[in-house]
Amino acid sequence: MVLVAAPATAMIVRTTMTANSATFDVEVVRQDFPILHQRLSGDMPLVYLDTAATAQKPRAVMAKVMECYEQYNSNVHRGIHQLGDRMTVELEAAREKVQRFIGAGELEEIVFTSGTTMSLNMVAHGWGRKFLRPGDEILLNTMEHHANLVPWQLAAAATGATLKYIPLTADGRLDLSSLDQLLTSKTKLVAVTAMSNVLGTINPINELARRAHDVGALICVDAAQSVPHMPTNVRSPQVDFLAFSGHKLYGPTGIGVLYARRQLLEAMDPFLAGGHMIREVFLDSSTWADPPAKFEAGTCPFIEAVGLGAAIDYVNSIGLLQIGQYEHQLSVKAHEKLAAVPGVTIYGPSVDHKGAILSFTVDGVHPHDLSDVLDRRGVAVRAGHHCTMPLHELLNLTATTRASLAFYNTLDEVDALVEGVHAARKVFRLK
Amino acid sequence: MTDSLEDPYDDHILDHFESPYHKGHLANPTCSHSDRNPICGDQVTVELLVDDQDRVKEAYFDGKGCAISQAAASILCEQIEGKTLDELKDFQAQQMLDLLKVRLTASRQKCGLLSFKVLKTMLYGMDEQREPASSG
Known part of the structure; x- marks a missing residue:
């Protein structure tokens, strides 16, 4: 074949x-x-051939991070003072850079996380555990990184959903010939990497998104390897969830992104609870802030996020x-x-x-x-x-x-x- | 390119890797234990035949992995035959590294000590079997 x-x-x-x-x-x-x-x-x-593990950082990124620490380091979304204002403006400017970089329709669809693994776990918990039911199916494949595999094993164990696998061809691509049998009305999610971190395989996200949506399933894309090396547009084709890391995109460690359609972010449960992610807190219950704040509990890695913005500027300059x-x-x-x-x-x-x-x-x-x-x-x-x-x-x-x-x-x-x-x-x- | 760059791969290591001592299995081992290094997938099993004087009569290993981990297992088997279990309990990690006769970086010491770790875990397991619930 x-x-x-x-x-x-x-x-x-x-x-x-x-x-x-x-x-x-x-x-x-x-x-x-x-x-x-x-x-x-x-x-x-030094001959550095390990960029898929983590990328090296250009001076522009390191300079921007230093600028934050030396000139306006201050917690975001809190203090009514000049430093806090400046830091918040820089953080939200970085969010806008991410939005443009991956073609998201709305700024609120960009959630800052600690990395791809956290982003994917947020989907598996906040969406998976809330919406999956016994008998539902999650469609995976054998080339996935553990980060886009193990969270789904846990979500399946918690909900009674079943894991299915798209077979691979002899040369390490997804064998789509069996997709008609595998993708059914039972399928609720296709979780797939845009680029394999081992085989390098570039998967046909376009076709997978269309076929998933045809049966009413969602698609969750691990884009950690693809985002730094080729253009990404989450609306063409429309993907439902997309995750990537800053450190593989020539940015700092400890920062990543979860993109999800606004409707999904509104429907999902939060993953971490605490400060910033709430609207109102009572003694026995709370209501959630709107996305993205709903998914950014605690102090987010705001300087790392600004560094990621600088990395995107750098990549765009080339x-x-x-x-x-x-x-x-x-x-x-x-x-x-x-x-x-x-x-x-x-x-x-x-x-x-x-x-x-x-x-x-x-x-x-x-x-x-x-x-x-x-x-x-x-x-x-x-x-x-x-x-x-x-x-x-x-x-x-x-x-x-x-x-x-x-x-x-x-x-x-x-x-x-x-x-x-x-x-x-x-x-x-x-x- | 100078030879020193390929430091750990001297004849001693490569000879043990290519022609290992007692690689395989004992027909009736007194004890056996396996472990693997989850980072690189190296895997080693050590089997001992122990006589009634608590002395190692024969030591065999089997495994898959890099030259350092497999040569070290071979060297270990060669060295521990004839030793008593008490002597093996005193056997230290540094002595094992010394037996390899090459300098290993911190990350490669995990390879060089895999079979040593398997042996030590096995010895502790034997103690627990002999003295069940001895701790109060």
Whole structure:
């Protein structure tokens, strides 16, 4: 069976060559990232190929965070004083940047959270536990990160709902041929990643959203890997829930976003209770504030949110189309060169159907040993199951090595990775 | 590229990894225990045949994982045969790391100590079996 690739009109748009591509200069961009210019032990230059775990931060983000601390740090939505006013204005400006960045219709649909995991747990609790009933079905798949899998296991256990799984094709894409059987009136939610953090697979969110809505189900998209690398528009196609993290988008840690349609945010229960999320509190009951405050109990990470706003400004200054296009070119080269090394297997679909992520194994070299040898050469990659144990079970592997690329990586760095893999084979006495 | 970069993978480690000592299973082990490192998926089982003098007659291991974790299990089995259970209770983590004869970073010490941890957990389990509810 041959699966048709995601159409170009999908929420996630694969970029094509643009006229201004000549203006992108990786060496200029690298100047914005001080961390990339250090040397590690053995005087090895850092080759950072672990952006899918967390992205490095440009100076603009760090400067904005410092500005907050040095000039107007003050709790938001509270004090009637000049610092509090300024901080609140900055926070809400960041919310507006997020809204525009993902194409949300309303500012109130942007909830600041601590990260993708928190966002997805908020949906599983606030929506899932309130609305799921025994016999309802949640449609998942084996490539999901634990963050978009385990919360649904708990929600299903609490409500009597059932988990169903879309099978994967041999090359690591969703096998949509069985979707007619799997998507029924029992299906209440499709939870799916826009881009696999291991296989790099770009899933057809457009088609999944349409098919889910056709049977009256909602769609919850884990966009942690896709948002930093390709344009996102939550209204084209309309998605119901979308989650991502600031730290993978070149922003600070501890900040993330939950987008949900206003109607859903109004219907959902709050996840955390406390200050700021209430309208009125009595001794025996309370009423909730309007979204997004309803989901932002306590003091939100407001400086991190402002840092995320600065990260979005930075990404926009380069352009997501440029970023996606450059990363794709780099990814094509990396796939070609790595695949040519004896004993190397790269998992997932062909390079045109995936983001710039290479999870691979080398015959005769355990991923842990490989990443150790690479680290001694300054090449930072990740080894393990990458929070996808069911996927590794399916692949019959305990671990893989993952190299993930960003627009601040270079062709020379791809070569350093490939040379490192050759060196590891030599260490392990492989011919 | 200098050799020192590939530090932990010397002949001692690689020989044990490629030709491990007593990899497999005992027909009738006195005790057996398994554990895995949840971060990287390395897995090791250690089996002992203990005689009536509480001395380890034979030690076997089985497992899957990186060169460090598997070579360390092989080295462990080779070293503990002939030792009494009391001697093994005094066996310290640093002694295990010394037996590997290579310098490991903090993250790789988890690999190098996996089989040691399996052995220690097994020994504590045996104590509990012998002295049930001894704590008041």
